Amino acid sequence: MPLAHYIGGRFEESGVPFELVDPADGTVIGTVPEADAATVDRAVTAARAALTGSWGACGDQERGAMLHRIAEGIQVRFEEFVAAEVADTGKPVELARTVDIPRAIANFHAYADLLWGRAEDSYHTPTEDGAGALNYTVRRPLGVVAVIAPWNLPLLLLSWKVAPALAAGNAVLAKPSELTPSSATLLAEVVDAAGLPAGAFNLLHGFGADSAGAMLTAHSGVDAIAFTGESATGSAIMRSAAQRLAPVSFELGGKNPALVFADADFEAAVAGTVRSVFTNAGQVCLCTERVYVERSIFGEFVEALAERAKTLRLGAPYDPGTEMGPLISAQHKEKVLGYYELAKQGGATVHAGGGAPDRSGFFVEPTVLTGLREQDRPVREEIFGPVCHLAPFDTEEEALQLANDSEYGLAATVWTGSLSRAHRVAPRLQTGIAWVNCWNLRDLRTPFGGVKASGIGREGGKHSLDFFSEPMNVCVKL
Numbered sequence: 001m002p003l004a005h006y007i008g009g010r011f012e013e014s015g016v017p018f019e020l021v022d023p024a025d026g027t028v029i030g031t032v033p034e035a036d037a038a039t040v041d042r043a044v045t046a047a048r049a050a051l052t053g054s055w056g057a058c059g060d061q062e063r064g065a066m067l068h069r070i071a072e073g074i075q076v077r078f079e080e081f082v083a084a085e086v087a088d089t090g091k092p093v094e095l096a097r098t099v100d101i102p103r104a105i106a107n108f109h110a111y112a113d114l115l116w117g118r119a120e121d122s123y124h125t126p127t128e129d130g131a132g133a134l135n136y137t138v139r140r141p142l143g144v145v146a147v148i149a150p151w152n153l154p155l156l157l158l159s160w161k162v163a164p165a166l167a168a169g170n171a172v173l174a175k176p177s178e179l180t181p182s183s184a185t186l187l188a189e190v191v192d193a194a195g196l197p198a199g200a201f202n203l204l205h206g207f208g209a210d211s212a213g214a215m216l217t218a219h220s221g222v223d224a225i226a227f228t229g230e231s232a233t234g235s236a237i238m239r240s241a242a243q244r245l246a247p248v249s250f251e252l253g254g255k256n257p258a259l260v261f262a263d264a265d266f267e268a269a270v271a272g273t274v275r276s277v278f279t280n281a282g283q284v285c286l287c288t289e290r291v292y293v294e295r296s297i298f299g300e301f302v303e304a305l306a307e308r309a310k311t312l313r314l315g316a317p318y319d320p321g322t323e324m325g326p327l328i329s330a331q332h333k334e335k336v337l338g339y340y341e342l343a344k345q346g347g348a349t350v351h352a353g354g355g356a357p358d359r360s361g362f363f364v365e366p367t368v369l370t371g372l373r374e375q376d377r378p379v380r381e382e383i384f385g386p387v388c389h390l391a392p393f394d395t396e397e398e399a400l401q402l403a404n405d406s407e408y409g410l411a412a413t414v415w416t417g418s419l420s421r422a423h424r425v426a427p428r429l430q431t432g433i434a435w436v437n438c439w440n441l442r443d444l445r446t447p448f449g450g451v452k453a454s455g456i457g458r459e460g461g462k463h464s465l466d467f468f469s470e471p472m473n474v475c476v477k478l
């Protein structure tokens with residue numbers, strides 16, 4: 001099926017088409033219809049109608065069963081989903097097979113299961129006549145929610161919000177990134193086959209500013225916005241939502257630090273940092289871009305990391321042995337190379353990479369830098385590419401100060417062999433997530449999100465269900 005919107009249970013291709021490009025070789029691989037204002041309006045109307053129709057009447061059990069069917073539907077078409085994700089992103093096929101698509105499936109199963117584990121508070125309140133009153137909480141959906149997703153882990157991040165939004169009984173308007181529309185369109189087909197009532201899940205394609213994204217966030221018929229993307233986009237969406245005080249849940253950018261102490265398992269710290277810097281070509285919000293290493297092992301650590309970076313095999317998604325794919329777009333490649341240039345101009349020592357290989361597609365070299373000052377832009381700003389800057393520290397206190405000196409606060413990683421140090425350091429990191437001797441080890445029930453410019457609110461497990469529903473207190477005089 002061609003790429004299409006999904007509105008009120010129907011696929012349609014209205015709107016001026018724009019081109020979809022394969023990042024691995026730069027060729028045009030398809031066209032995507034751009035939703036206009038009238039299409040967005042129709043989708044909002046369909047979603048509102050679903051809330052008062054059969055979707056709104058579904059109980060937890062029915063919604064849970066539908067979510068399981070969606071998960072099973074993705075599983076049945078697993079390889080189609082993998083191919084769609086790989087075509088849009090250029091990522092190594094193994095990454096899509098082992099992370100993106102399995103995690104999307106898990107998201108739907110997990111939120112279906114979580115519906116059963118849900119409990120609400122109740123209080124018996126004393127009253128003067130001695131009879132008392134019973135207070136209990138009822139959870140209601142927010143209504144129509146817009147889910148706006150980025151391109152780096154397209155289906156994983158879209159489903160991370162769509163699944164709990166549906167579980168909580170909302171009607172969803174999903175907008176994937178303009179750069180990665182394919183797996184979301186397959187998801188709409190799976191949702192359709194899973195038998196969700198028309199309008200419960202709607203899909204709109206288009207760009208962000210001055211397009212479908214901004215139209216959704218400004219729409220008076222949209223009750224809440226769940227967004228993952230850049231911090232600057234989050235600010236723009238918040239301004240738009242502020243007009244009508246619509247609640248927002250934001251997962252935004254990061255400039256994540258890793259702290260490597262001399263008492264760490266050296267090999268594990270190097271291997272873990274290679275993963276945390278270069279996975280998905282550094283295009284994961286949780287990727288490490290700042291590495292602080294205890295001075296006694298600094299030189300050795302830089303050398304080991306650079307050696308590994310130099311041997312990472314760049315390649316096409318289906319080439320056996322490819323370890324790193326391209327960046328998402330020509331524009332993003334230009335941005336990342338701009339930071340490489342800025343680093344060199346700022347006096348950085350380049351231990352690995354620093355440029356782009358001579359091949360088609362949007363590839364850049366895995367890059368390891370030292371020698372910049374903490375206030376330099378490549379150390380402060382999110383680059384979102386396969387690059388890190390390393391700097392030495394002398395004390396635990398200094399390591400913490402360096403790690404926390406950032407506008408962002410998404411995730412941090414601590415490598416240490418000392419249990420006491422791990423527990424001392426981790427809670428003092430100004431981030432939403434701290435990993436000790438691991439990276440990106442995720443349990444879907446745990447709170448996920450960032451502080452400072454990295455986000456607003458927490459998702460994951462009950463935290464997502466909390467955002468996507470409104471608690472209401474009922475007080476009964478006994």
Ligand code: NAD
Binds near residue numbers: 148152213229231
């Ligand atoms: P982006 O902000 O450019 O776009 C994200 C989505 O928002 C896209 O669908 C886009 O079309 C839409 N959009 C853009 N401008 C908009 C506007 N004015 N109004 C409404 N919608 C708009 O982000 P990106 O480049 O797609 O993704 C990369 C960014 O996402 C990085 O900063 C990364 O750190 C962040 N990210 C964060 C997390 C997290 O969980 N914290 C996860 C993944 C990515």
